[in-house]
Amino acid sequence: xxxxxxxxxxxxxxxxxxxxxxxxxxxxxxxxxxxxxxxxxxxxxxxxxxxxxxxxxxxxxxxxxxxxxxxxxxxxxxxxxxxxxxxxxxxxxxxxxxxxxxxxxxxxxxxxxxxxxxxxxxxxxxxxxxxxxxxxxxxxxxxxxxxxxxxxxxxxxxxxxxxxxxxxxxxxxxxxxxxxxxxxxxxxxxxxxxxxxxxxxxxxxxxxxxxxxxxxxxxxxxxxxxxxxxxxxxxxxxxxxxxxxxxxxxxxxxxxxxxxxxxxxxxxxxxxxxxxxxxxxxxxxxxxxxxxxxxxxxxxxxxxxxxxxxxxxxxxxxxxxx
Ligand SMILES: Nc1ncnc2c1ncn2[C@@H]1O[C@H](COP(=O)(O)OP(=O)(O)OP(=O)(O)O)[C@@H](O)[C@H]1O
Numbered sequence: 267x268x269x270x271x272x273x274x275x276x277x278x279x280x281x282x283x284x285x286x287x288x289x290x291x292x293x294x295x296x297x298x299x300x301x302x303x304x305x306x307x308x309x310x311x312x313x314x315x316x317x318x319x320x321x322x323x324x325x326x327x328x329x330x331x332x333x334x335x336x337x338x339x340x341x342x343x344x345x346x347x348x349x350x351x352x353x354x355x356x357x358x359x360x361x362x363x364x365x366x367x368x369x370x371x372x373x374x375x376x377x378x379x380x381x382x383x384x385x386x387x388x389x390x391x392x393x394x395x396x397x398x399x400x401x402x403x404x405x406x407x408x409x410x411x412x413x414x415x416x417x418x419x420x421x422x423x424x425x426x427x428x429x430x431x432x433x434x435x436x437x438x439x440x441x442x443x444x445x446x447x448x449x450x451x452x453x454x455x456x457x458x459x460x461x462x463x464x465x466x467x468x469x470x471x472x473x474x475x476x477x478x479x480x481x482x483x484x485x486x487x488x489x490x491x492x493x494x495x496x497x498x499x500x501x502x503x504x505x506x507x508x509x510x511x512x513x514x515x516x517x518x519x520x521x522x523x524x525x526x527x528x529x530x531x532x533x534x535x536x537x538x539x540x541x542x543x544x545x546x547x548x549x550x551x552x553x554x555x556x557x558x559x560x561x562x563x564x565x566x567x568x569x570x571x572x573x574x575x576x577x578x579x580x581x582x583x584x585x586x587x588x
Contacts, residue, residue: 279328292498300467322335371418372417375415379414488505515580522535
């Protein structure tokens, strides 16, 4: 099976006053059709920059300096800018934390979704509205005909985010990059949307990259997980295995700090220290100053991939029972 999305060696740098920083450093992963990949890590780890880099949306002072982004086998980075624009929205779509990044406040939902259809496809207005209606149905919006007539401000936050997801679905893209789309919503609405997203991946075969700092959300939704730290993927693998038996000390720390993994009222352990400044990363392993397993080797040598079948960027990965 051709992967819906294959990212190889993606590297993105920003030229800042403090010097050049590598916000995305040799990132590789692939997502098959209908699968959901959760990209997790603390704030500043490079998740959003990864998403924007895939979509070719990095602007100065940033630049994608290397790597390949294959969508259904086609390298987006090799496309001329106008073809890349055509791919965006059609083959690869993005959903943001704030749905108003996608929605136009002065247009009815139906009008703007129909316009989004007609940007790429020459179909009648009627056919475009029909497609908008069925996209709303796909994300579980009740009474879609009424919602099409509404303006965005007449909808609840959860409903607006569903409309943004439906808009991303209009052209049946191979890949959707969703950047913290449920973070601003209350927990029950978030749960409903996550269930719809799971169903739409299964039903439509769209591959989804779900960017989140919230490991609890990602573990309930994703098939695979990639954990980012300081611009690198430090651990990746099937979601249930990564959660049940993390091998990177950073992943273990993230899991331990998820509230649901503890008795109510108990104090949550936090990973000591804070995320490093990309402009002044320590030599060796960037996680070393926060790691209780670090040795002299970690001070001098950057870690390499240390496990077969599962990526773990660590000199001293945790052992797991076979
Ligand atoms: N416009 C920019 N100029 C300079 N550096 C940038 C810029 N955008 C991002 N960076 C660098 O890239 C790093 C990663 O940012 P990114 O937004 O991808 O983090 P994130 O993991 O998505 O965090 P969050 O969850 O807070 O959005 C930042 O810490 C910063 O060093």
